[in-house]
Amino acid sequence: MVRALGLLVFLALGLAQRVDCDATDLRFDLSAPGPAVFYSVGGTSYPVAGLAAYLALLDAGGSARFLPTEAVGGSNLYRVTCRVTTPGGGGGGGTVFGVGTTRCLRIAGVSSTLPLDPNGRLYVMVQPVSGTPFTNHAPTFTPLGSLPDNRGLASFPRNADALFWIWFLLEIRADDAFPILPASGTLNLTYRLQND
Numbered sequence: 001m002v003r004a005l006g007l008l009v010f011l012a013l014g015l016a017q018r019v020d021c022d023a024t025d026l027r028f029d030l031s032a033p034g035p036a037v038f039y040s041v042g043g044t045s046y047p048v049a050g051l052a053a054y055l056a057l058l059d060a061g062g063s064a065r066f067l068p069t070e071a072v073g074g075s076n077l078y079r080v081t082c083r084v085t086t087p088g089g090g091g092g093g094g095t096v097f098g099v100g101t102t103r104c105l106r107i108a109g110v111s112s113t114l115p116l117d118p119n120g121r122l123y124v125m126v127q128p129v130s131g132t133p134f135t136n137h138a139p140t141f142t143p144l145g146s147l148p149d150n151r152g153l154a155s156f157p158r159n160a161d162a163l164f165w166i167w168f169l170l171e172i173r174a175d176d177a178f179p180i181l182p183a184s185g186t187l188n189l190t191y192r193l194q195n196d
Contacts, residue, residue: 016087019105019193021166023074023081026189028114028170030054030182032069039067039078041167042127042140048078049170054182058174065123065141065169072186080166083131084193086156101158101196102135107144107151108192114185115178116170119145122187123169126153132160141169155196 032050039048047053049066057064067078075081086103110118123141128134135155137148144151156162170187 016085017103017193018085019082019191020084021080021082021191023071024189024191025072026068026080026168026170026187027070027072027184028066028187029069029184030172031184041067041078041125046169049172051182054172057172061174063171063173065171068168068170068187071168076165078167080168080189081129081163082166082191083163084134084154084156084160085162086158086160086193088159102155103160103193104149104152104155104196105191105193106149106153107147107189109190110144110187112185112187114170114183114187116172116176118187119143121171123171124153125167125169127165127167129163129165131162132157134160134162134164141167153191156193 028049030049030051034050034052036052036056037048037050038045046067047064049069053066070077071080084105112118120143122144124138124144124147125141126136126138128136137152137154147153153166
């Protein structure tokens, strides 16, 4: 009986914890036609991945950080919108964030069809929108490989209900060797809300 009650409590806590993100695939299409497009993030304008912006990079040399051509399925072309809800129980045994009282949203996995290392080339920023305040581990654009505690994006307290945006920039260099030019590829991301 005690074991059954424990299982019910565990299931209830699991149901109360939820991550809803409107996109998991980021498409970077350097062959996309049309004029160069720029989009402002936090007051700074960034180029959107497309043919005109890529050709400008080749002319100028060096490197540039591009917003995705599309966050596939997202409510906004250039960002991912997420909502996190957490249960009333504590976290669990973490040492970096929250000392076991919070839950951390992490990028648990990333795969790419582009021949670029996402750990050093993909930059991430979290922007709170509304709801419960939380601890932001990427308030400015941060390389994926430099995010703390195994790609932690943010930590949420008990009984949280928070809405936020995740922005991504992909750094591309003029001397990057792509099998086919202009290149096009997709990054697939997996998000996981885990105990701290």
